[in-house]
Amino acid sequence: MSKPPPSSRRLWDLSPPVSPTAPIFPGDAPFQLQWTARIGPQCPVNLSAVSTSPHVGAHADAPLHYADEGAAIDAVALDPYLGRCRVIHAIDCGPLILPQHLAHAAAELPPRVLVRTAQKADTVWREDFTAYAPETLAWLAERGVRLVGIDTASVDPASSKTLDAHQQLRAHDLRVLENLVLDEVPEGDYELIALPLRWVGACASPVRAILRSLT
Incomplete structure (x- = not known):
């Protein structure tokens, strides 16, 4: 039986190194x-142990992250994290992404929207990253969007105590991806694959987020 030909569809890796x-x-x-075992005379394998916040690197927030009664990441449906997606550029738009920054690419939106706000994704912590205006998330939800993403640390400003954007995610039952790397991704439509791990009871999960060209 002959092997199928390799796919010619291009991939973009949206996940920063962790x-x-x-x-x-x-x-x-x-x-x-840390290493718990190394290959040697008495051990045939290398074994490592990892300790981390689930919000490091590209990750999916669970509703539990911003609501005590919200679902943990193991209980969320996977459909929103897989399928047709639009990347929209709002580079250097300022502290908040407003509907006007996305309007040029809003015709026939697919259910997933990722917004690129920076020429280069941050590799060090900074507090003045761009976030979503709450009304923008409501505006996207009204247009059938089920998942939003961003190339910064959060959909809310670092100084926010009320997490108004996260509360819009809750109000409209939106899923979210944060800390994406969109540096090399042109505006347009793609297939998104960014499945969270089944971490029972966790408020978020790392994802290996990728985009695949549609043709």
Whole structure:
């Protein structure tokens, strides 16, 4: 039986490298890896143990992250994280993504929208990253969007205590991806694959987020 030909569809990896130097919110748990076993005369394998916040690197927030009664990440449906997606550029749009920054690409929106706000995704922590205006999330939900993404640390500003954007996610039952790397991705439509891990009871999960060309 002959092997099928390799796919010609291009892939974009949206996931930043995760290491002990990966940027995190102040006070969050950094990524740590330690070896619990190494190959040697008495051991046939290498084994490692990982300790980390689930919000390090590209990740999916669970509703539990912003509501005590919200679902943990193991209980969310997977459909929103897989399927047709639109990347929209709002580069250097300012502190908040407003509907006007996305209107040029709003015709016939697919259920997933990722917004690129920076020329280069941050590799160190900074507080002045771009976030979503709450009304923008409501505007997207009204147009049938089920998942939103961003190339910064959060959909809310770092200084927010009320998390108004996260509460819009809750109100409209939207899923979210944060800390994406969209540096090399042109505006347009793609297939998104960004499945969260089945971490029971967790408020978020790392994802290996990728886009695949449609043809």
